[in-house]
Amino acid sequence: MSTPILPIEMQKDATHEGRGEALRFEDVQLAFEDKPVLDGISFRLERGETKAIFGVAGSGKSTILKLSLGLLKPDSGRIYTLGMDVTDMREEELFELRRHIGIVFQESALFDSLTVRENVAYRLLEEGLVSESEIERRVREALRFVELEHTLDMFPAELSGGMRRRVAIARAIITQPELLLYDSPTGGLDPVTSTTIIELIVKQRDVYRTSSLLVTHRLQDAFVMATNVFDPQSNRMKQLPRGQRGEVGMSFLVLRDGKVIFDGDAQQLAASKDEYIREYIS
Amino acid sequence: MELISPTDFAKEKVQSVQDYALLAAQSIANLFRTPHYLADTMQQADLIGFGSLPIVLAACFFTGAALALNSATTLSRFGALSVVGQLVSIGIVRELGPVLSGLVVAGRNASGMASELGSMIVTEQIDAMRALGTDPVKKLVTPRVVSTVVMLFFLTILGDFLGLIGGNFVASVVLGLNAHEYWSNAWQTLVYSDVFIGLAKPLVFGFIVATVGCYYGLSTKGGTQGVGRSTTEAVVAAMILIIAVDVFVTRLLMVILGS
Secondary structure, three states: OOOOOOOOOHOOOOOOOOOOOEEEEEEEEEEEEOOOEEEEEEEEOOOOOOEEEEEEOOOOOOHHHHHOOOOOOOOOOEEOOOEEEEEOOOHHHHHHOOOEEEEEEOEEOOOOOOOHHHHHHHHHHHHOOOHHHHHHHHHHHHHHHHHOHHHOOEEEEEEEEOHHHHHHHHHHOOOOOOEEEEOOOOOOOHHHHHHHHHHHHHHHHHHHEEEEEOOOHHOOOOOOOOHEEEEEOOOOEEEOOOOHHHHOOEEEEEEEEEEEEEEEEEEHHHHHHOOHHHHOOH | OOOOOOOHHHHEEEEHHHHHHHHHHHHHHHHHHOOOOOOHHHHHHHHHHHHHHHHHHHHHHHHHHHHHHHHHHHHOOOOHHHHHHHHHHHHHHHHHHHHHHHHHHHHHHHHHHHHHHHHHHHOHHHHHHHHHHOOOOHHHHHEEEEEEEHHHHHHHHHHHHHHHHHHHHHHHHHOOOHHHHHHHHHHOOOOOHHHHHHHHHHHHHHHHHHHHHHHHHHHOOHHHHHHHHHHHHHHHHHHHHHHHHHHHHHHHHHHHHHH
């Protein structure tokens, strides 16, 4: 892996830590066609923190991400994203807020008809606020971060599943958002590619201190994230000694039947006596 | 198949009509809001207009020819074979040209729009677009509506012309009529209201094709199977709407123009 070049203007504004909460759900309920999906969900995500959400398929994990962005509206309860109440916000108002949030969708959701360059630059091109040369520079930088600079002129169909996921990460981070949402970023990928993706998420977390919400059903990914930090010298993540593992700003949220049954750190999760959680993490 | 109560069924249908009306209204309102996606509009115009050109021309040519053949049988009984040009001209310009062009474009493009947007829904590309700060109605629907309305208008003009050529071909080759006589009859019989009615219809049909195609695409549910269902429903709905609305538009324009 080559060492990423971190632009100065990105670095100076990269730390979003220590400015209160990034996301708060208050007693959120949502049902699809009378079938409850979320039943009184409440949690907080602090600035600079990464929270992994677990749950079986259909437990409403991805729905939480879409609610955070205002892509879906809750039936009741309140949602505060980056300090703003998005519950009743109009779509036009949400567009401004979404400029500060990046999302990586489950199946990447890259635009088929656009090249990798156009996909990654999409938000900047739509905003039309920066010059073409600046867009090109930032696209290359984002792609260098995910180590896919050579794919600039390729189309999504020409990429492997793992590469598409990495391009989606590049698209999400190009504006250096304050909040990053990952929807099963390693789902359906082989172990080696999964590790590459997790390493990129850890890199983003430790280099830019971006608040992140990660939906996954792979417990091992979240534990790797909780026990590793990114080492800029080797450009790799490295495992922390056992005594220092609590220092990583990482927490876990477990959903069951639309309710939160656990919200805490890795040690608390490992020590949990809840039968369902024990079975889940075993 | 799950049974649904009549009340729920009615509510569902009313909701669909409401959603369609809202989408159609938004697609027009977006013409007056920035940003305008000119490049997307041009690209769609090329796909819809140029792409549909051969089939529209072929459909109109053969319909004009068939119309001349069929009308010749009746006209010859009254010894009025020479006015076949008038009949083809009125039939094609007022009715068959716009309706056929509309149906052909609906078959080709309403399905294309529904499947393209439906695929974008099931692969979360529409959600991604919204997450990246783009209004999908502005970016995807309005360019398709504008380009379909404009291109169907011009396709109908060309279709009308090819329909008349088809009629002329039969009149000259099969019926042995003089081409000059055919074109003279065809031209002189047309009045302002015929041309106006014939060219107003494609504007309405184009709007129907694009909005119905986009509506079904954007309301796709249930994965790839849902995309297939949306595509079929879009074509059926667009075609039925064109045929039904044609009656009302014709009557309305006749009242307005007093013809």
